[in-house]
Amino acid sequence: MSKKNCNTVNKPIILFLNEDKEPLFSKKNRALLTDPMDDNNPITVQVLGICSALAITVQLKPAIVMSLSVMAVMAASNVIISLLRDLIPNRIRIIVQLVVVASMVILVDQILRAYAYDVSKELSIFIGLIITNCIVMGRLEAFALGNGVWKSFLDGIGNAAGYGFILIIVAFFRELFGSGKLLGFQVIPDFIYDMGYVNNGLMLLSPMALITVGLYIWFQRSKNRTLIEKN
Amino acid sequence: MNRDSNAYTFLFSAIMVFIVAASLAATATSLQDIQAENVRKEKMQNILATIGVIVEREKAPEVYTKYIIEELSLLSDGTIDRGVDAFKLKLNLEIKKPINQQRFPLYLAEVDSSQYYIVPLRGSGLWDAIWGYVALEGDRSTIKGAVFDHKGETAGLGAEITQKWFQDSFTGEKVLNQNGDLVGINVSKTNNDPDGNDKDDNEVDAISGATITGDGVTDMIKERLQNYLSYFNSKKQKIAYIN
Numbered sequence: 291m292s293k294k295n296c297n298t299v300n301k302p303i304i305l306f307l308n309e310d311k312e313p314l315f316s317k318k319n320r321a322l323l324t325d326p327m328d329d330n331n332p333i334t335v336q337v338l339g340i341c342s343a344l345a346i347t348v349q350l351k352p353a354i355v356m357s358l359s360v361m362a363v364m365a366a367s368n369v370i371i372s373l374l375r376d377l378i379p380n381r382i383r384i385i386v387q388l389v390v391v392a393s394m395v396i397l398v399d400q401i402l403r404a405y406a407y408d409v410s411k412e413l414s415i416f417i418g419l420i421i422t423n424c425i426v427m428g429r430l431e432a433f434a435l436g437n438g439v440w441k442s443f444l445d446g447i448g449n450a451a452g453y454g455f456i457l458i459i460v461a462f463f464r465e466l467f468g469s470g471k472l473l474g475f476q477v478i479p480d481f482i483y484d485m486g487y488v489n490n491g492l493m494l495l496s497p498m499a500l501i502t503v504g505l506y507i508w509f510q511r512s513k514n515r516t517l518i519e520k521n
Numbered sequence: 522m523n524r525d526s527n528a529y530t531f532l533f534s535a536i537m538v539f540i541v542a543a544s545l546a547a548t549a550t551s552l553q554d555i556q557a558e559n560v561r562k563e564k565m566q567n568i569l570a571t572i573g574v575i576v577e578r579e580k581a582p583e584v585y586t587k588y589i590i591e592e593l594s595l596l597s598d599g600t601i602d603r604g605v606d607a608f609k610l611k612l613n614l615e616i617k618k619p620i621n622q623q624r625f626p627l628y629l630a631e632v633d634s635s636q637y638y639i640v641p642l643r644g645s646g647l648w649d650a651i652w653g654y655v656a657l658e659g660d661r662s663t664i665k666g667a668v669f670d671h672k673g674e675t676a677g678l679g680a681e682i683t684q685k686w687f688q689d690s691f692t693g694e695k696v697l698n699q700n701g702d703l704v705g706i707n708v709s710k711t712n713n714d715p716d717g718n719d720k721d722d723n724e725v726d727a728i729s730g731a732t733i734t735g736d737g738v739t740d741m742i743k744e745r746l747q748n749y750l751s752y753f754n755s756k757k758q759k760i761a762y763i764n
Contacts, residue, residue, distance in 0.1 A: 379530040386537065393541045400548050404555040407563070407578070
């Protein structure tokens, strides 16, 4: 690759070199945290990471642990890639990103296996699948490669929070209506069951996760009209 | 150094791989003991569950020593090999050995002065390994309780073998027929007894859509129990002799 091309890759880095003078939580930096919660939510707006949103939202607890795991992986790998952004050879940058994400995921998996064994059994393969979560690689490629460490850290936390927020909302409704419980504790009182109420078994199956996400997208767009595409 | 040169790319990859490998190996080794301890406690928890003792994982070792009075490692002819720690035997490795070199772990439990024989199981489901424990009562035929687990059976179908309702259906069933021959427990689609009221039919009701996992459970129980018959028979003879 010629030097000219190389410079175009470096350009955004130069733009953010003066970030040190900015206050830690300037308006711009705050937006990195808040944007993914609504305007730029990875699941409901960018439609990334849908697969895991279906798979681990049957109960609230695994959804929370999954969100925290993704947050740890995203923040750490964003920081590492951002630190290395001037060193990573452009030609193998995707491989480097994969290696960083994969090692972070293995670290999280090992730690869960040691300190949260039950949860790690429940999440089993889904922890490994964080590697393939499009949001993680997407943020590395689109943000961390071209931005400073602090901004990248905030971006990682923000996007993982946006992802986790949806996961937790979906899991809340699925566990509540599917098994009448929240975090494993029964919340729908017995007398309602005595009156003939039954848990909705369909809520436990994957299609209802998609439908719940769909309902949330409807709700979100009716509140935030800027998200509605103009034809 | 030019970031786009081949030499730089090679150097970068080499250093990266070295650092990543070293840090992952360090983490894995330092957490190994805690992870192994979790697996050990879970095994105790499962063994206890077959005799109806439900404990939290953290308390499992304490309760285990209270109820499990002996751990035996048997040879194929039913004699006891005292030189082997039965709890540490790994069934997945034992199964691959020739039959005369295999050791068969057996746990003897005592709850409220009745004795139970707990046999570890291992077999194949549809996708991967399935395993479990089955506790037999003093007659070495009636099932006190059974626990199953799996590596990768289909969620909602084969994976249902880990559910209490399926495992509970084994309680009270008999693994020997009326002539005293081992028939095991057939996970059956045609037993016409969905509530499991008939406890002498050597059958439990199968899970719809999980035929192969169910067959795996059937095979696993019969295959594994077969290896304990000579030990069980020697017990029977001893009792007859004393009488």
